Amino acid sequence: MSPGGDGNGASIGGLLSAATRRLAAAGSGSARLDARLLLAHALGADDRLHGHEDEPVTPDGAAQFNVLLDRRLAGEPVSRILGNREFWSLEFELSPATLDPRPDSETLIDALRELRPDRSASLRILDLGTGTGCLLLAALSEYPNAEGVGVDIDPECVAISGRNAEKLCLSDRARMIRSSWARDVTGTFDIVLSNPPYIPSPEIENLQPEVRLHDPLRALDGGFDGLDAYRNIAENLASLLNRDGLALFEFGEGQGPEVARIMEAAGLSVAGFRNDLAGIQRCIQVRRN
Incomplete structure (x- = not known):
């Protein structure tokens, strides 16, 4: 699984860490899991992220992830976001x-x-x-x-x-x-x-x-x-x-x-x-x- 990238500096691991911190600060009791599920969905990766933390993410992929993350931060359940x-x-x-x-x-x-x-x-x-x-x-x-x-x-x-x-x-x-x-x-x-x-x-x-x-x-x-x-x-x-x-x-x-x-x-x-x-x-x- 390789989402690709174009040098924008965003990696799978970096996005996961930043999202986990934001979700935890917002009170999520499953911040890391939520972040992984949302990022996998945004990248079409079916949660196959383990071992790929250093791989870069395209700007489009990062943007899609941030849209999903904002929905979760607003209180929408992960299951509703994923469908x-x-x-x-x-x-x-x-x-x-x-x-x-x-x-x-x-x-x-x-x-x-x-x-x-x-x-x-x-x-x-x-x-x-x-x-x-x-x-x-x-x-x-x-x-x-x-x-x-x-x-x-x-x-x-x-x-x-x-x-x-x-x-x-x-x-x-x-x-x-x-x-x-x-x-x-x-x-x-x-x-x-x-x-x-x-x-x-x-x-x-x-x-x-x-x-x-x-x-x-x-x-x-x-x-x-x-x-x-x-x-x-x-x-x-x-x-x-x-x-x-x-x-x-x-x-x-x-x-x-x-x-x-x-x-x-x-x-x-x-x-x-x-x-x-x-x-x-x-x-x-x-x-x-």
């Missing part, structure tokens, strides 16, 4: 309409793998509020005989998740449709997954700027108490699940008991909870009675 995010070791395209996938959501895939250990099972999987398609496509990557449906109200999310399915070579087993939750979904499923909006409306303004200003409000705002989506989903969940079906939902810190009450009031059985990597209760397991 993609890794989830479950898979790369997902983002758009302004999609929630930026978080590692916390991988808790649902961990739970699914443990609760359905037979990887050869021919599961039917439904992902409500699919966004990038990360939950559905991660699940399909683990179960090669499974097929699934991803649902989203936003047509751009339907398009993005479809493109992600194609890029991951999963489009033959994944169908993306536009629907308000399960309103237009037909059939029954072995697995239902969802990371619905769960931030209480009054708390939106207190979110970190990287979230509040760059994630779509529709994917964050769960209504006054943060639980509107769970009420909507619970109404039809029993009719969506096969007899031995399992639903896994993400929820916000401290919301577990209320989500459980909503599910039980809809005639469903709460089978347990899962913690995320930080030890915070994050996932509820629900079955038909």
Whole structure:
């Protein structure tokens, strides 16, 4: 990998060091990594910078990097700048309409793998509020005989998740449709997954700027108490699940008991909870009675 140069004095190592200092001074907790990712993107180098620190960078390359760096210094997340995010070791395209996938959501895939250990099972999987398609496509990557449906109200999310399915070579087993939750979904499923909006409306303004200003409000705002989506989903969940079906939902810190009450009031059985990597209760397991 050789970005070239014309004697302007800028090297890969020099740009990285200067950018790291600026990002650290601005409060970034991952300044060096952010700088490397942004520079690799600007140079089209796919992060192959190690061992090339002395190589010069063209003025155009340095200028492109500085544009990206300024966006990061202004608080835009690196994933938004790059236009993609890794989830479950898979790369997902983002758009302004999609929630930026978080590692916390991988808790649902961990739970699914443990609760359905037979990887050869021919599961039917439904992902409500699919966004990038990360939950559905991660699940399909683990179960090669499974097929699934991803649902989203936003047509751009339907398009993005479809493109992600194609890029991951999963489009033959994944169908993306536009629907308000399960309103237009037909059939029954072995697995239902969802990371619905769960931030209480009054708390939106207190979110970190990287979230509040760059994630779509529709994917964050769960209504006054943060639980509107769970009420909507619970109404039809029993009719969506096969007899031995399992639903896994993400929820916000401290919301577990209320989500459980909503599910039980809809005639469903709460089978347990899962913690995320930080030890915070994050996932509820629900079955038909």
